[in-house]
Amino acid sequence: MAEILLDIKDLVVEYKSELETVHAVNGINLRLNKRETLGIVGETGAGKTTTALSILRLLPDRVGHIAGGSVEFEGRDLLTLPESEMRAIRGEKISMIFQDPMTALDPIMTVGDQIKEALELHNHDNKSAEQIDRRVDEVLEMVGIPAYRRTEYPHQFSGGMKQRVVIAIALSCEPDLLIADEPTTALDVTIQAQVLSLMRRLKNDLDTSMLLITHDLGIVAQTCDTVAVMYAGYIIESGTIDDIFTGERHHPYTVGLFGSIPNLTVRAERLTPIDGLMPDPTKLPAGCPFAPRCPECRAECERGMPPVSEMSETHRICCWKYSSAEQKGDDGK
Numbered sequence: 001m002a003e004i005l006l007d008i009k010d011l012v013v014e015y016k017s018e019l020e021t022v023h024a025v026n027g028i029n030l031r032l033n034k035r036e037t038l039g040i041v042g043e044t045g046a047g048k049t050t051t052a053l054s055i056l057r058l059l060p061d062r063v064g065h066i067a068g069g070s071v072e073f074e075g076r077d078l079l080t081l082p083e084s085e086m087r088a089i090r091g092e093k094i095s096m097i098f099q100d101p102m103t104a105l106d107p108i109m110t111v112g113d114q115i116k117e118a119l120e121l122h123n124h125d126n127k128s129a130e131q132i133d134r135r136v137d138e139v140l141e142m143v144g145i146p147a148y149r150r151t152e153y154p155h156q157f158s159g160g161m162k163q164r165v166v167i168a169i170a171l172s173c174e175p176d177l178l179i180a181d182e183p184t185t186a187l188d189v190t191i192q193a194q195v196l197s198l199m200r201r202l203k204n205d206l207d208t209s210m211l212l213i214t215h216d217l218g219i220v221a222q223t224c225d226t227v228a229v230m231y232a233g234y235i236i237e238s239g240t241i242d243d244i245f246t247g248e249r250h251h252p253y254t255v256g257l258f259g260s261i262p263n264l265t266v267r268a269e270r271l272t273p274i275d276g277l278m279p280d281p282t283k284l285p286a287g288c289p290f291a292p293r294c295p296e297c298r299a300e301c302e303r304g305m306p307p308v309s310e311m312s313e314t315h316r317i318c319c320w321k322y323s324s325a326e327q328k329g330d331d332g333k
Contacts, residue, residue: 002033002034004034005034006071006073006209007032007071008030008031008051008055008069008071010027010069011028011029011030011068011069012026012066013025013047013051013054013059013064014065015063015064015065022282023233023284024047024050025047026284027069027234028051028228028234029235032211032226033209034176034209035208036209036210036225037209037210037211037212037224037225039212039213039214039219039220039226040211040214040228041214041215041216041217041228041229042215043215044215045281047230048230049099051213052213055078055179055211056086056089056094057078058090074093088122091118092122093175094175094178095173095178095179096178096179096180097179098181101162102162104162104166105162107154109153111140111150111154112150115172116133118172119135119173120132122173135172139168139172142168143171143202145165163183163184163195166183171202175208179210180210182215183196183199183212184196184216196219196223210223217257217261221241225241226239226241226314227241229244231290232279232289233281233289234289234318235318236318237251237253237319239316240314243312250317251290251318252296252319253274253293259272259273275293276292276293286304287303287305288305300320306318306323307323309323
């Protein structure tokens with residue numbers, strides 16, 4: 001039986017100002033098993049990055065606020081730990097690859113010193129300076145960068161090589177969980193493929209679990225074991241790769257995402273965009289947040305948030321279309 005590494009329950013995150021409250025994450029539930037990869041997919045503003053920052057408790061000071069729920073990692077609720085314990089967990093137990101490698105690196109430190117800094121911060125084995133230097137060389141070679149380049153600065157690296165450096169820093173302490181926040185967004189397609197291949201190989205070599213945040217379903221299909229589709233701060237569908245990519249029943253938003261993917265086998269086929277925009281997160285609708293854009297919207301969709309319906313042991317959809325009537329054999333139409 002699979003061992004649970006990360007278990008997020010009823011997580012609620014808000015951004016508050018004097019004038020308004022942004023409801024960024026609204027009671028989501030996620031579970032990641034050891035040695036597996038979970039993909040969180042959704043359009044910009046869905047709450048994906050906020051979820052990742054909440055795990056590490058790195059929300060913006062004074063503005064970001066975790067209003068409810070729990071984030072259990074290896075059986076401990078990270079939201080209740082003192083800051084000193086969280087500092088020990090960040091980088092050593094849980095590492096994060098941030099979205100833009102251009103801004104994730106310190107421009108006035110060599111890449112070797114930046115990797116070395118992470119190793120020195122978590123040097124519980126009292127390694128000598130010489131041992132740490134050897135480890136810096138090993139980590140650089142591991143991500144495909146010659147060790148002699150450790151004395152160079154970020155501006156001397158291409159975008160793809162910068163991302164490799166960021167990955168090297170994240171994996172230097174061999175964390176149990178790697179959070180990758182859209183790690184290929186700023187890269188061209190060829191370099192994207194190289195970085196994803198590298199991440200998959202290192203994940204397997206180091207026996208690391210991964211939480212991959214992206215808006216690209218193609219990357220999810222290549223990389224993940226399970227998928228959660230996020231919209232307006234809600235998880236509206238979740239399941240295994242087979243559930244999401246080959247299953248017959250889906251949330252209308254998931255159907256819309258697949259309809260937006262180019263089909264290279266049918267030259268004349270046009271893309272089908274999802275009409276409209278995500279709701280204002282400061283004024284979420286009373287019912288399903290996707291209702292204003294949904295081609296299958298019903299009266300109950302606008303009155304209340306739909307329940308989570310279990311399509312199978314692994315597949316869940318939050319939609320009135322698959323409510324209790326559907327479970328009994330009615331197609332709900």
